[in-house]
Amino acid sequence: MLLSTRQSRPQSENFSLLNQERSNMSTSGKVIKCKAAVLWGLNQPLSIEEIEVAPPKAHEVRVKILATGICRTDDHAIKGDLAAKFPVILGHEAAGIVESIGEGVTTVKPGDKVIPLCLPQCGQCSSCINPNGNFCEKADITGKGVLSDGTSRFTCRGKPVYQFSSTSTFTEFTVVDEIAITKIDADAPLEKVCLIGCGFSTGYGAAMKTAKVTPGSTCVVFGLGGVGLSVIMGCKVAGASRIIGIDINKDKFEKAKAVGATECINPKDLTKPISEVLKEMTDNSVGYTFEAIGRPETLIDALASCHMSYGTSVIVGLPPSSKMLTYDPMLLFTGRTWKGCTFGGWKSKDDLPILVSDYLAKKFDLDQLITHVLPFTKIKEGFDLLYKGEGIRTVLVM
Numbered sequence: 001m002l003l004s005t006r007q008s009r010p011q012s013e014n015f016s017l018l019n020q021e022r023s024n025m026s027t028s029g030k031v032i033k034c035k036a037a038v039l040w041g042l043n044q045p046l047s048i049e050e051i052e053v054a055p056p057k058a059h060e061v062r063v064k065i066l067a068t069g070i071c072r073t074d075d076h077a078i079k080g081d082l083a084a085k086f087p088v089i090l091g092h093e094a095a096g097i098v099e100s101i102g103e104g105v106t107t108v109k110p111g112d113k114v115i116p117l118c119l120p121q122c123g124q125c126s127s128c129i130n131p132n133g134n135f136c137e138k139a140d141i142t143g144k145g146v147l148s149d150g151t152s153r154f155t156c157r158g159k160p161v162y163q164f165s166s167t168s169t170f171t172e173f174t175v176v177d178e179i180a181i182t183k184i185d186a187d188a189p190l191e192k193v194c195l196i197g198c199g200f201s202t203g204y205g206a207a208m209k210t211a212k213v214t215p216g217s218t219c220v221v222f223g224l225g226g227v228g229l230s231v232i233m234g235c236k237v238a239g240a241s242r243i244i245g246i247d248i249n250k251d252k253f254e255k256a257k258a259v260g261a262t263e264c265i266n267p268k269d270l271t272k273p274i275s276e277v278l279k280e281m282t283d284n285s286v287g288y289t290f291e292a293i294g295r296p297e298t299l300i301d302a303l304a305s306c307h308m309s310y311g312t313s314v315i316v317g318l319p320p321s322s323k324m325l326t327y328d329p330m331l332l333f334t335g336r337t338w339k340g341c342t343f344g345g346w347k348s349k350d351d352l353p354i355l356v357s358d359y360l361a362k363k364f365d366l367d368q369l370i371t372h373v374l375p376f377t378k379i380k381e382g383f384d385l386l387y388k389g390e391g392i393r394t395v396l397v398m
């Protein structure tokens, strides 16, 4: 029985699972030495190092990471646009297998397939207990870089190394709080569902969970990177009949149409404001707009582009923290709704396993987002692809 379950998985994953079962017997309770990409300081190159990963303490879980995506937020930490403490192990979009658990852990066990949660769900704070909230108060928004007990589980060359975004996944092993990990279907292909750990869920949830796009509606998505494409997938699954993609890079249009955009516009080709063009194109019927760029100007464009009385505009992209917005309150006075969301609005620990099952049921296709797969040690090449704007998502496999 066990053998037949294994046979349905990819060969490499079977091998990892078998190794995992053997290894967690010998590694449980001990320090593990493994490879990780350490960032020693702002704007430094990522350095592949041997690190030590301490065993999980009470209510913590040690995970063998098998696949991790590279997200722009990791680069924001490298450049200093997002607070982090150094040295640090970045990475927050991943999937793996539980190696061992600390005392009191009840929701996962060794051998379980899991996704670490860059937005935890503690289940007890004001956001977690309200059905409409998801921004858990335990989220590490100030870049403390430590687990709940105030320390990290990593050391390298005798120095403590900080964690990132409640996770740290650019490493063969990591330790997270139990509130920052969720168990997923044993049949999930980890090198695909790792994207559910951040980029995909952020965009897809903006449409499905936050905006609650209605069937037959007209949607406009500003920015056709991995997050914007995931918004398009959400609009399509929700039954939108028109989905208009906007990007200044026309090379993004082909993929946008492949995932569900019905038409695409390059603002550089326009002589009138985009809100007016969209109003004319759609006979004044834009129900939903999404901003997945993270620029103050396009946030206002997206707001102005949804219908003046019943339209909803969702902020998905986050402008650099120093930027303030100026806008005409009349845009809201006439009835528009302006909403924001983090992580698509999903309650991470509860909702991610459902998204993984939806993927396995072929409700959406993550393959469209994965343009490059590289061995973990080629992480620098993966970041170069991000900088060149080539492809959508790079997945690193361990």
Ligand code: COD
Residues within 6 Å of the ligand: 071, 072, 073, 118, 198, 199, 202, 222, 223, 224, 225, 226, 227, 228, 246, 247, 248, 249, 252, 267, 292, 293, 294, 295, 298, 316, 317, 318, 319, 341, 342, 343
């Ligand atoms: N007009 C139209 N399109 C533009 C413009 C413009 N003025 N400027 C840039 N673009 C396009 C680019 O050509 C590109 O195609 C796209 O916008 C942006 O895509 P990417 O590939 O750079 O980025 P994504 O899709 O991976 O992510 C973009 C976000 C803005 C969503 C992301 O950077 C972000 O800020 N996320 C918010 C934080 C968050 O929710 N994080 C979740 C946990 S990390």
Ligand code: ZN
Residues within 6 Å of the ligand: 071, 072, 073, 074, 092, 093, 198, 199
């Ligand atoms: Zn991310």
Ligand code: ZN
Residues within 6 Å of the ligand: 120, 121, 122, 123, 124, 125, 126, 127, 128, 135, 136, 137, 138
């Ligand atoms: Zn909480």
